[in-house]
Amino acid sequence: MLNEIDLGRTDLNLLTLFEVVLKEGHVGRAAQRLNLSPSAVSHGLGRLRKLLNDPVFLRTPKGVVPTARALELAGPVAEILARVRNVISTAEPFDAAKSSRRFIIGAPDGVSSVFMPPLLALLHKRAPGIDIGLQQLLPPQGGRQIERAWEPLFDELDAGAIDIAIAPVDSAPARFVAETAYDEDFVAVMRSRHPFAARATLERFCTMRHLVVSMTGDPHGFVDDTLEKLGLSRRIALTVPNFAMGLATLSETDLIAAMPRRYVAMYARRFGLVSRELPFPLRSFSIRAVAPRVAMMDAGLAWMFALIREATERERSVRRRQTD
Structure with missing residues (x-):
């Protein structure tokens, strides 16, 4: 327990070491961040293990992972260090105009x-x-x-x-x-003169070929959840990993997509795209x-x-x- 420890004999720099190793998940990268040698970091971790009576970090082929005890301590240690930094920073207040953070x-x-x-x-x-x-x-x-x-x-x-x-x-x-x-909702996006733009009905929406933005390639999204509740479905012909690629693809194909209204308002016109209200209620x-x-x-x-x-x-x- 902390009240049983002589803090005068405890190196509180070990808390900073703990924080950096936790963030980096790697002794070598932590050493670079701290301007220390890897052996110095390893030695510090050894002292930390004795202090906390826990392995703290376990080695893996890709670095280190925190133990359950380390994860429990992550929040309290972060709070302690934040308070210390806040106390120190009062001597030199943050100046955005001069900061290089x-x-x-x-x-x-x-x-x-x-x-x-x-x-x-x-x-x-x-x-x-x-x-x-x-x-x-x-x-x-x-x-x-x-x-x-x-x-x-x-x-x-x-x-x-x-x-x-x-x-x-x-x-x-x-x-x-x-x-x-801000609050956001979705609209249907397509190339100019797309057939759906002329008549944006629910039936036509479901018969169109759709593009979905999905970094993982998972074609099922919240639009599909909503359609399922209506007893409907759509065909996802293509998934792309980001919205910019989605806009570029829509401009060259007959695919349509549901995208965030604000994003579409800012960027769709550059790709010659138009938007229409979705023909069914969708949550914001x-x-x-x-x-x-x-x-x-x-x-x-x-x-x-x-x-x-x-x-x-x-x-x-x-x-x-x-x-x-």
């Missing part, structure tokens, strides 16, 4: 393509030294329950693999901050920005979270003016 944002490509242009414009004006790493988030293969399709992103946030996630999340555990960035989605509450104690991350909110509000305002 890099933030990792995770999002599906149909979402990132909406918020990134206004976000980059704001960064260019206010924080030219800040960089963004964009990581594509994907639902698990075969994950057909919409309500749980994006749950793996919480593990990514807990592990520190991404700083902020922006995705169609219905709800988030209490340990996360979640704010609605709340796109939420999510970050660990403990991480929000970091002034820099809290600033980025607020900037994402502003970027999505700007995109919403531009879109409203275009439709008025």
Whole structure:
């Protein structure tokens, strides 16, 4: 127990070592991040094992994996380190205009393509030294329950693999901050002068050949769930791994696709595509920005979270003016 340990004899740098090894999943990469030798990291892990009375990390052919005890400690250790960093940062407040930090944002490509242009414009004006790493988030293969399709992103946030996630999340555990960035629904997209564009009926929708965006190649999606409830089905003639490829393919074929309305409004015209309302009711989605509450104690991350909110509000305002 902590109250039985003489902290004066405990190297608290081991907590930082624990955090980095957990993120990297590899001793060599952790050593590079910490500017240490692999042997120094291995020695530190040995001391950590004695301190915690647990193997902590188990070796595999591809690196190391945390034990169950290590996973239990991940949250408390992250909170401790965040509080320490917050205390230290008060001596030197975060200044976005001078910062050279890099933030990792995770999002599906149909979402990132909406918020990134206004976000980059704001960064260019206010924080030219800040960089963004964009990581594509994907639902698990075969994950057909919409309500749980994006749950793996919480593990990514807990592990520190991404700083902020922006995705169609219905709800988030209490340990996360979640704010609605915007609401999204879907429209049917097709090339100009496509037969479906002239008469967008439910019967014709079901007889058309469809394209589905699916990184895993799984052709079944929430549109199919809705059609099944109506006793209907459609033919998925092609799956593609991202929305950009989907638009390019639609422009050269007679395929049609259901895609996010905001994404279509921003990019479909470039490919000579048109959109129509879907001929059946389909649920809408709340796109939420999510970050660990403990991480929000970091002034820099809290600033980025607020900037994402502003970027999505700007995109919403531009879109409203275009439709008025």
